[in-house]
Amino acid sequence: MASQLSGNSKKRLGGTSHVSFLKHADYRWLKISAALSALALFSYALIDVEPRHSGSSWYGYTLGTIGAGLILWLALLGYKKRSIKPGQWTLKSWVSAHVWLGLSLIIVATLHCAFQFGWNVHTLAYVLMMIVIVSGIYGICAYTILPKHLSANRGDMTQAEMLDNLRSIDRQLHDATQPLGMELATLIGESLSNDPFQGSILARLTNSYPDCPTHAAFVTVSAAAKDRSVDNADDLVRASQILSRKVAALSNIRRHLQLKAQLEIWLYFHVPVTFALIAALTAHVVSVFFYW
Amino acid sequence: MSAAARAAQLGMAHILLEKTDHLSDTIFRYQKGKHVMATPSQLVLRSDMDFDAGKREKILQTWNDQAASQNVLVRYRSEVTAITGGPGKFELKLADGDTINAEAVILAIGTQGNPNLMRCPGGDLPHVEYQLDDPTAILDEHITVVGAGDAGIENALGLAADPEQRNVVSIVNRSADFSRAKDANVKALTAAAEEGRVTIFTETSTNRIEADHIVLDTRDGELRIPCNRIIARMGSAPPRGFVESCGIEFSSKDREAFPILSPVFESTAAGIFVIGALAGYPLIKHCMNQGYDVVEFINGNVDLKPADEPILEAKFRTLPGKRSVDEWLDLLRTQIDILRELTPLQMREFTLDSDVSFVRKGDVVFERGAPGSSLFNVAQGSVHVQVSPTDSSIIVPIGTGAMFGEVGLISGRKRGATVVAAEDSILMEIPRTGALKLIATVPTVKRAVTRVSIERQLLQLFKAGLSPADIADVVESAETISVRAGDAIISEGDESYDIYVIRVGSMVVERTIGGKAVFLSYLPAGSYVGEMALIEGGRRTATVRAAVKSEVIKLNGDAFRGLLERNPALLDRLKVDMATRKDVNAHIETMKSTFSDVSDMYSSVASFLVENGIGEATDVLLIDEKLCVGCDNCEKACADSHDGLSRLDREAGKTYAHLHVPTSCRHCEHPHCMADCPPNAIHRGIDGEVFIDDTCIGCGNCQRGCPYGVIRMDKVPPKKPPLLNWLLFGTGPGPGEPSAKWSKKHGNPEAPKKAIKCDMCSGLEGGPSCVRACPTGAAIRISPEQFLSVSQMQKGD
Incomplete structure (x- = not known):
């Protein structure tokens, strides 16, 4: 390789090599998390607590303290990611630790409660924690699988450009509608007044819009355009071409919104339930000490 | 004329010989309605004639009136063909056969009559012109103005001023910046380009001229555009033949050299004085002052100090x-x-x-x-x-x-x-x-600076305890060559053994395998190439071509071989570098049989990166879109690290094979933004970052100059409440760039807009925030040498 004047920028970027958050630092946090879980499992099997394992034994308290500490620390990511202060750390390393240590909670917390469940605030905290973890696992999957589809779907377009494109098609469509008959014009008018962001969360997540007025208008207009004998045959063909472009543009943007929604939806469970979990956890800890 | 006016005022016998039938021919030949500037502004005017910045017509009117009222004796249509005799008894032969006797002669003939000519093929075609009299008379034409000095810029602006004329105007400048032109003209030109009235080609030269097209060598390759008229304004040189025939010597043999003058403007031919553009000073104010001064000197006022004294x-x-x-x-x-x-x-x-x-x-x-x-x-x-x-x-x-x-x-x-x-x-x-x-x-x-910089670049590049004396012959043999984008300096199979040092731009090294060019490596400015054939002999093993318009220093192979023989330490150093390069070659060689999609992919990712400006980048932000979840945390962190304004646009930009180049500064080797910064506020920092300092005046030249659109002009928004206040109580706009509405409500409406661009988080511990703030590891910063590993990683996944 050519010799070149050296720069020290690489040194400044320590720890930001080109690997994903899961593989960060050669799976450091997976290793730590696995070690923690293994230690918990081993000690659970080896340590004989009288009369039986429970959350209120010394062993249970130890695991409980570790678990509660982990939950609070994991929740801090929400603050950390919004506060990128200078320093030798990267958010990726935090996320990596968050993910792997978060998964270890399944073992730590389950062993802490020693499989004792009931209709009480303790089990509520456990269930909320499991909801947070399961939504987090969905998040990991989404973050691993979806980005490449998002990238492939949008190509070089930004979301704003997609919307601009849609608006410019709408303008052409509006002009192309003028020479058409009343019936078709009303049909296309519905497509024009349709908001691309309309539709339920479910429609967005599943990308199914069965009542899409644009699609309906396209089907009708393109069928009408097949009849070359009518006076305004050329106008119909033009309108149907523009509608077909709009259908394509809409499907592109809807796919984009679907992927974005799938990438974000879990956070609407993960984050609020975390707050509920912290509340339930507080109640759990307070009640345990109150009835000690 | 200023001299004649002074002589008239002093009551000296004088005659103003004018070649044409009007006074002030230079300004007379300016295009109609041209705004004439009065620079340098710090200089006081010392003349019997008035002069202030204004329209051509007004100035001509003032001077004609004043010349008449001050009884300046003028002889029109008097072209001098020869000056003979000596001090006190000069004889001036005129074209119409008359002779005029004079004690002293003042030459104020300028250089207009001797423009630099187009020397490319087709330069002698009739539609190549060196003068534009009335831009409003030209309609419906494709016009190319060559040369971006003041004259060229003013012609281009004049031609494009009225859209009704339907002219398509382009201006061609050889370098990246407009160092020869006045600031105001450059600004007007860039504004016109922004409005789409004029197309500017910088770092471009004319390749050839055809009947109704012109072929340009631009930074990115050859371009053929329609062109009905070429106006070449590439400066002018003194009419040397005539001046030398008067016995006046020039300072050097250069075509653009000026006559040798004493401090009182007297040339080597005693009694002949030279002032104005011919003396090396083209500005009107100076010419007028000199006219006044020189007459005072001739009149015996030797103590007179120039106006800038x-x-x-x-x-x-x-x-x-x-x-x-x-x-x-x-x-x-x-x-x-x-x-x-x-x-x-x-x-x-x-x-x-x-x-x-x-x-x-x-x-x-x-x-x-x-x-x-x-x-x-x-x-x-x-x-x-x-x-x-x-x-x-x-x-x-x-x-x-x-x-x-x-x-x-x-x-x-x-x-x-x-x-x-x-x-x-x-x-x-x-x-x-x-x-x-x-x-x-x-x-x-120019030659002296080039020579010194070549010498120092070589010393720095090869180190190994060399002294300037060691490399003297190599520097002597060195030749600076500019290479167009895509052209090869070394071709595989050639028998040459010269060494090339890349001075400006960058190169890609390729090998042809199975008829396809395979990307081997990338050489940024400051690297050298070509040592393999020199040390080992044999033919060139790879092709080296320019990724962007570049400049290389070609070192003669024989001279360099001599240097190596005298300095074994240098030879060892080169051998170490060479070993690495041979490894890559060998690797490609072994893969020859299995060459397939993998290498194609690898080469095409590399060429995508080069096309997107990474060829001239020193450090660039890339986003691996297999990992990017679109959270825009990079943009938010950028805004929060820098006064609340984000310097990158994650979503915009090109993507290839899931590798995305966002709109963000590449910190070019030779930054386009730096080319034309009036307060000189753009610098390169110690880590290679290109940054804008506080002296920015918000003119927007850098924004217009950046080919990648990474500079934005914006007001610095007001300070936000702390993050915790937002998290707990919802006060303020939250992390990232505040909305325009919030900034407007809370900010200072009088605050000026300034140019904002990435500074690679210079001075912040930990390095660039965009990379540190990426939760998934999608954002990476690489320098071009790291291409290989990035594209290999892409291929491996």
Whole structure:
């Protein structure tokens, strides 16, 4: 390789090599998390607590303290990611630790409660924690699988450009509608007044819009355009071409919104339930000490 | 004319010989309605004629009226064909056969009559013109203006001024910046380009001219555009034949050199005085002052000081040794190598722009890492350059007459070394714009600067304890070649063995395998290539072509071989570098049989990156879209690290094979933004970052100059409430860039817009925030040499 004047920028970027958050630092946090879980499992099997394992034994308290500490620390990511202060750390390393240590909670917390469940605030905290973890696992999957589809779907377009494109098609469509008959014009008018962001969360997540007025208008207009004998045959063909472009543009943007929604939806469970979990956890800890 | 007016005022016998049938032909030939400027503004006008910036017509009117009222004797249509005789008894032969006798002659003929000609094929076609009289008379044409000095810019603007004329106007400039033109003109031109009225081609030259097309060599390759008329305004040279026939000597053989003059404008032919553009000073105000002065001198007023005398006097006041202004100027001119060929008049001009200072032994001239792009010259004494950042005892002496600081001048980088005065010295500091102008207008300066920078670049590149004496023959043989984008300097299979050092731009190395070019490596500016054939003999093993328009220094193979024989340490060093390169070659060789989609993918990712400006980048943000979840945390962190304004647009930009190049600064080798910054506020920092300092005036030139659209002009928004207040109580706009609405409500409406761009989070611990804030590891910053690993990773996944 050519010799070149050296720069020290690489040194400044320590720890930001080109690997994903899961593989960060050669799976450091997976290793730590696995070690923690293994230690918990081993000690659970080896340590004989009288009369039986429970959350209120010394062993249970130890695991409980570790678990509660982990939950609070994991929740801090929400603050950390919004506060990128200078320093030798990267958010990726935090996320990596968050993910792997978060998964270890399944073992730590389950062993802490020693499989004792009931209709009480303790089990509520456990269930909320499991909801947070399961939504987090969905998040990991989404973050691993979806980005490449998002990238492939949008190509070089930004979301704003997609919307601009849609608006410019709408303008052409509006002009192309003028020479058409009343019936078709009303049909296309519905497509024009349709908001691309309309539709339920479910429609967005599943990308199914069965009542899409644009699609309906396209089907009708393109069928009408097949009849070359009518006076305004050329106008119909033009309108149907523009509608077909709009259908394509809409499907592109809807796919984009679907992927974005799938990438974000879990956070609407993960984050609020975390707050509920912290509340339930507080109640759990307070009640345990109150009835000690 | 100013001289004639002075003579008339003094009651001296005079005659103003005018070649045409009107006065002030230069201004008369300006295009109609042209705004004539009165620069330099700090200079006082000393003439019997009035002159103020204004329209061509108004100025001509004023002068015609004043010439008449002051009884200036004019003889129109009088072209002088020869001047004979000596002081007191000159004979001027006129074209119409008459002879005029004179005691003294003042030549104020300018250089307009002798324009530099187009020398490319087709340059002699009839639609190539060197003069534009009335831009409003040209309708419905494709016009290319060649040369972006003031004349060229004004012609282009005139032609494009009225959209009704339906002219398509392009202007072609050989370099990246407009150092020859006045600031106001450059601004007007860039504004016109922004409105789409004029197309600017910078770093472009004319390849050939066809009947109704012109073929240009642009930065990115050859371009053929329609063109019905070419207006070439590439400057002019003195009408040397005539001037020399009068017995006047020139300072050098260069085509653009000026006559040798005494401080009173007297040429080597006693009794003949030269003023104005022919003397090397094209500005109207100076010409008028000189006209006044020279008549005073001839009249015996030897004590008269030029109008700029007080300004210079103030500059020299702090220097030791009481010398007069003229003595100082003479000292500077004779002592400093690059100024030696300047006329005393040009010397005055550059001294007006420059600073002369006295430093005591041990004083630091500038420190390593300090911003600054001016050129220093040692007029007296010497300085030491501390080349090592850690050991201040390793020094390179620079003696009287030599220059330093040229690296900062050429690259705009921060100072690379600390310079300390070795003894009491006098230094002349020429600011960047002045120095660029000097290089552009005085050919010998350009050669001197090029030579010194080649020598220093080689010393820095090959290190190995070389001294300037060691590499003298190599430098002597060196040749600077500019290479168009895509052209090869070395072709696989050739038998040459010269060495190339990349001075500007960058190169890609390729091998042809199975008929396809396979990308081997990337060479940024500051690398060398071609040593393999020199050391080992044999044919070239790979093709090296320019990724962007580049400049290489070609070192003669034989001279370099001699250098290697004398310096075995250098040979060893080259062999180490060569071994790495051979490994890559061998690797490609072994993969020959299995070559398939993998290598295609690899080459195409690399070429995508080069096309997106990474060829000239030093450090670029890339986003691996297999990992990017679109959270925009990079943008938010960027805004929060820098006054609340994000310097990157994640979503915009091109993507190839899931590798995305967002709109964000690439920190180019030779930043386009730096080319035209009036306050000179853009610099290169110590980590290679290109940044804009606080002196930004918000003119927007850099934004227009950036081909990648990464500079934005915006107001700095007000400070946000702390993050916790937002998290807990919802006050303020939250992380990231505040909405325009919030900023408007809380901000200062009077705040000026400034240019905002990435500074690579210079000075922040941990490095760039965008990379640190990426939760998934999608955002990476790479330098071009790291292409290979990035594209390989892509391929491996």
